[in-house]
Amino acid sequence: MNRSLRRITLIVAAALLLLCAASAAVLIPAVPGEWRDRLAGESPQAEISAYMSAILRGDRQAALDRWEVAQGEAERTARLERRREQVTAELLGLGASEFTLFEPQWWTTCCEPHVTCSSRSAGGARVQVQVLDKQGLPQIYVFDVFSREQPYWGDAMGSPPRDWVVRDVYALDQEPFYWRAVYESDVRWLGDPTAEPAE
Numbered sequence: 001m002n003r004s005l006r007r008i009t010l011i012v013a014a015a016l017l018l019l020c021a022a023s024a025a026v027l028i029p030a031v032p033g034e035w036r037d038r039l040a041g042e043s044p045q046a047e048i049s050a051y052m053s054a055i056l057r058g059d060r061q062a063a064l065d066r067w068e069v070a071q072g073e074a075e076r077t078a079r080l081e082r083r084r085e086q087v088t089a090e091l092l093g094l095g096a097s098e099f100t101l102f103e104p105q106w107w108t109t110c111c112e113p114h115v116t117c118s119s120r121s122a123g124g125a126r127v128q129v130q131v132l133d134k135q136g137l138p139q140i141y142v143f144d145v146f147s148r149e150q151p152y153w154g155d156a157m158g159s160p161p162r163d164w165v166v167r168d169v170y171a172l173d174q175e176p177f178y179w180r181a182v183y184e185s186d187v188r189w190l191g192d193p194t195a196e197p198a199e
Contacts, residue, residue, distance in 0.1 A: 044125035044145035045101055047164045051143075052099045052129065055091045063088050067166045068148075070178065080168065080177050087169045091141070095134030102128040105183060110151035115183045120159050123152025124179055128172065144168040144179045 047066065054062035067088070069080045106116050109123030116122055124146040131139045146152075147162040168178035176182070 042162060042164055044104055044127055044143070044164050047145050047166050048101055048127060048129060048143045051166055051169075052091075052096075052131075055088070056096055056099070058092060060088060060092060063092075067169065070167055076177065083168070083170065083177060087141070087171075091131065091169075094131060094139060096131045097134065097136070098132050100130045102130070104145075107179065107181070108152075108154060109146065110153050110156065113181055118155070121154030121156075123147045123150060123154065123162070125164075126176075126179070140172040142170055142172060142174075142176070144176055146179065 051063055051066040054060075054066060064084065067084050069077060069084055071077055104119070104125035104127045106119050106122035107124040107126065108114055108116050108121055119125075124144065127143045127145065129141050129143055131141060133139055144167050145164050146167050148165050149163065152162060153160075168176055170176060
């Protein structure tokens, strides 16, 4: 009797799992872009975490595999390949103990690329990552993570699913090679409104 009950329980559990998987396959495409990506485990943060987890494990090849150099103009591709080797070796050499991801700077990549507040329509993300070295000192690296399909049309095409890929990683004081656009805001100091004007 117990064996029969166990078999029935297993069959019912398997049927429920199959039903859940089928429901997810039907429902996930109908979910708005940002949430669909999260449900599918696709996000810039997930890609960065996979790369950095390989670094923490000391797994050079797994880290290199997570950073995909986009093929294009030969000199640019060669520079990115050299940087990929150099930065990966540099990070492995830090003996990092942990890392922290900061908020992404989202970029649209079609028409007129610009920084956006809408992650849903973004085809790229620039993320600063703080890495603690073996002495516990913080080092900041910038990760450029972009949708594999470029340009990404975002809202103009209904925000289709994105396949995020690490395209470039560099120290905070270095320039990006993959996505050459840099957002710089200007601050203008107006001075003290109670001060007398200079003569």
